[in-house]
Amino acid sequence: MNKVKSLLKPKPNPSEQLREWQRRLRHECRNMERQIRDIQKEENAVHKTIREAAKRNDMATAKALAKEIVMSRKVVNRLHENKAQLNSISMHLGESVALARTVGHLSKSTEVMKLVNNLMKAPEMAITMHEFTKEITKAGVIEEFVDDALDTALDSEDIEEETEEEVERVLSEIAGETAAQLPEAVRKERTKVAAQRASVSQEEAIAEGADNEEELEALRARLAQVRS
Numbered sequence: 001m002n003k004v005k006s007l008l009k010p011k012p013n014p015s016e017q018l019r020e021w022q023r024r025l026r027h028e029c030r031n032m033e034r035q036i037r038d039i040q041k042e043e044n045a046v047h048k049t050i051r052e053a054a055k056r057n058d059m060a061t062a063k064a065l066a067k068e069i070v071m072s073r074k075v076v077n078r079l080h081e082n083k084a085q086l087n088s089i090s091m092h093l094g095e096s097v098a099l100a101r102t103v104g105h106l107s108k109s110t111e112v113m114k115l116v117n118n119l120m121k122a123p124e125m126a127i128t129m130h131e132f133t134k135e136i137t138k139a140g141v142i143e144e145f146v147d148d149a150l151d152t153a154l155d156s157e158d159i160e161e162e163t164e165e166e167v168e169r170v171l172s173e174i175a176g177e178t179a180a181q182l183p184e185a186v187r188k189e190r191t192k193v194a195a196q197r198a199s200v201s202q203e204e205a206i207a208e209g210a211d212n213e214e215e216l217e218a219l220r221a222r223l224a225q226v227r228s
Helices: 002-008 014-055 059-103 110-120 126-138 148-155 164-175 184-190 202-227
Strands: none
Touching: 014 059, 014 126, 014 164, 014 202, 059 110, 059 164, 059 202, 110 126
C-alpha cells in the first residue's frame, strides 16, 4: 500500500526542488555567519588576556592563546570560503532549473559537481553536503560519485600545523610593544612552561600556576566550542 502511495505521489517539479534547495543553502549560510560572529566575539575577549599575560612576562600563556587565535582565524577564513561556495551552488542550481524549463528536465552541472566536491572535503561541511549530494544526484543535477571525500574530510586533521611566524605575528598584533620590549632571553624562557618563579614561595608558585592553567584551559575550551 505504501509503495502504491509512493508511486502515486506527484514528483516535485524543478522549481519546487530549487526553492527547497536554496532555502536549505541559505540556512547553512546563516549558520556560518553566526559561527563567524561567535568566534570573533570570543577572540576579542581573549585579546585582553593575552595583553595581561604579556605585561606580567607570562609568555607561555600569551603564546598558547595566540596559537588558539591563529587556529580560530583559519576556521573563520574557511567558513567564508564555504559560504561563498554555497552561494555559487545556489546560483548554478538556479541556472539548471531555468534550463530545465526549456528542455523539460534537469541537466547535469559540472560546476555544481565541482563545488560540491570541494565542500565535501571541508570537515565542518562534510556530513551536511553528503546528505545534500544524495538529493541533487537523485534529481539528476550531478553524477553519482564515491564518498571517499567524506571519509578523508572526517579523518584528516581539522587544521594544519600553525607556524611559529603566525603565532609571533598575532602576539605582535595584540600585545604590541609589551611583547616586543621583553628581553629575548626572558621570552624564550617563559615559553618553556615555567620553571622559574624566583621571588615567590613554592606554594604560591604552584597556586599561581594552577590558576593560570585553569584560566588558559577555560579560554581554550570556549574557543574550541565556537569553532566546532
